[in-house]
Amino acid sequence: xxxxxxxxxxxxxxxNLNISAAAEVLHTSQPGVSKQIQLLEEELKLQIFQxxxxxxxxxxxxxxxxxxxxxxxxxxxxxxxxxxxxxxxEDTGSLTIATTHTQARYRLPAAVKxxxxxxxxVKLTIHQGNPTQVAEQVVxxxxxxxxxxxxxxxxxxxxxxxLYRWNRCIVVPHGHPLLQDAPLTLQKIxxxxxxxxxxxxxxxxxxxxxxxxxxxTPNIVLTAIDADxxxxxxxxxxxxxxxxNMAYDxxxxxxxxxxxxxxxxxxxxxxxxxxxxxxxxxFAYDFIQLIAPxxxxxxxxxxxxx
Numbered sequence: 001x002x003x004x005x006x007x008x009x010x011x012x013x014x015x016n017l018n019i020s021a022a023a024e025v026l027h028t029s030q031p032g033v034s035k036q037i038q039l040l041e042e043e044l045k046l047q048i049f050q051x052x053x054x055x056x057x058x059x060x061x062x063x064x065x066x067x068x069x070x071x072x073x074x075x076x077x078x079x080x081x082x083x084x085x086x087x088x089x090e091d092t093g094s095l096t097i098a099t100t101h102t103q104a105r106y107r108l109p110a111a112v113k114x115x116x117x118x119x120x121x122v123k124l125t126i127h128q129g130n131p132t133q134v135a136e137q138v139v140x141x142x143x144x145x146x147x148x149x150x151x152x153x154x155x156x157x158x159x160x161x162x163l164y165r166w167n168r169c170i171v172v173p174h175g176h177p178l179l180q181d182a183p184l185t186l187q188k189i190x191x192x193x194x195x196x197x198x199x200x201x202x203x204x205x206x207x208x209x210x211x212x213x214x215x216x217t218p219n220i221v222l223t224a225i226d227a228d229x230x231x232x233x234x235x236x237x238x239x240x241x242x243x244x245n246m247a248y249d250x251x252x253x254x255x256x257x258x259x260x261x262x263x264x265x266x267x268x269x270x271x272x273x274x275x276x277x278x279x280x281x282x283f284a285y286d287f288i289q290l291i292a293p294x295x296x297x298x299x300x301x302x303x304x305x306x
Contacts, residue, residue: 003077005040006070008033009048013067014140017049017056075141075277094123095284098134098143101226103270106246108147111290119283130198130225138273144284146273147291150205158273159304163292165269167262168207169248171234171241174257178240184259186211193221193239195230207242210265231256276304 008026012033015021023030041048048066050058059067095115099108104126116124127134127143131151137143139157146152153160170189172178181188190211197204211218221239224230227247234241235255248258272288272295274280285297 001040001043002036003074005036006074008036009040009063009067010070010074012037012049012056013059017058019056071140072277075275078141078279091119091283092121093281093283094125095145095281095287096125096127096137096143097145097147097287098127098129098137099147100131100134100149101128101228102244102247103147104128105227106244106249107270108291111287114290115283115287118286122283135273138275141275141278144274144278144280145288147270148273149268149270152271152273155273157275157277159276160271160273161288161292161295161300161303163270163272165267167245167267168242168265169245170259170261171231171243171248171253171256172259173235173237173255176240176257178259179257184261184264186214186216186264189240189242189261189264190216190218192219194218194242195222195224195233195239196220196242197227197230198223198225206266206268274300274304 008022011022011026012019015025019033020030023033026033037048044062044066046062047060048063049056050060050063097108108126112124112126115122127137129137131148134143134146134148135152135155135158138146138152139155146158147163152158170178170184178184178188178192196207208218219239222230222233224233227243230241230243231247231253233239241256242261245258245260245262248256250258272291274288280300282297285300288295288300289297
């Protein structure tokens with residue numbers, strides 16, 4: 001049994017049993033991946049994957065157990081590698097952050113700038129996705145740190161630290177009737193076509209839940225994963241926009257006006273998530289403290305022990 005064989009079966013599972021896609025990610029050939037899977041199955045004397053001819057169609061019960069163990073072994077190998085890097089070369093390495101567009105665009109730039117200035121030899125990568133994708137990247141080890149709202153706190157393997165609370169606003173073109181119709185209510189919002197976040201993002205259940213409580217269904221005509229896309233379509237006159245209040249910038253969004261909607265919806269909490277059994281490099285702790293000064297290395301490590 002070889003480590004690269006475990007990496008192969010893990011990647012095939014991640015790519016929905018598509019060997020070609022797995023081979024591309026692994027920078028190897030499809031026949032090479034297939035051959036190594038076959039050799040591993042022969043060594044273990046069992047099938048990891050169910051087959052229909054040459055095509056993989058499922059994962060066997062023992063295969064599920066093997067994949068879980070392979071995930072742990074690969075992570076521990078990565079942890080060992082990081083320990084060596086930490087004590088051999090403290091200021092070099094890589095750090096991957098998984099987050100949503102709103103966090104990456106409106107909350108992280110200052111911390112990223114400080115980090116890059118402090119650690120110029122560390123390769124910093126930012127992956128964007130919805131909260132579920134962010135959480136899954138942390139669980140799989142693809143990302144060292146995840147920053148998102150809601151879904152990331154639902155994973156047992158992830159330690160979640162609350163960063164800050166936020167709420168929402170309505171954005172409209174200048175001269176829109178809502179600007180002269182205070183106070184803003186859910187009933188008034190429901191009268192207009194609404195453009196807001198995709199349903200996998202930033203508190204969508206909270207928003208629809210508040211409308212449901214009073215027997216209303218918002219007229220959502222368009223959803224997007226990107227606050228800037230929402231604002232673009234509001235500018236085109238397709239509807240009013242409902243987005244995180246942090247995503248409205250008075251200096252940049254000169255074509256739009258903002259109406260605070262925080263009195264209409266419960267606050268949401270953005271969390272920082274790290275895998276409980278991952279080994280973090282020293283510079284990863286420094287990045288966390290740049291985002292949240294209250295979370296120094298000792299505080300985070302104590303939380304990981306709980």
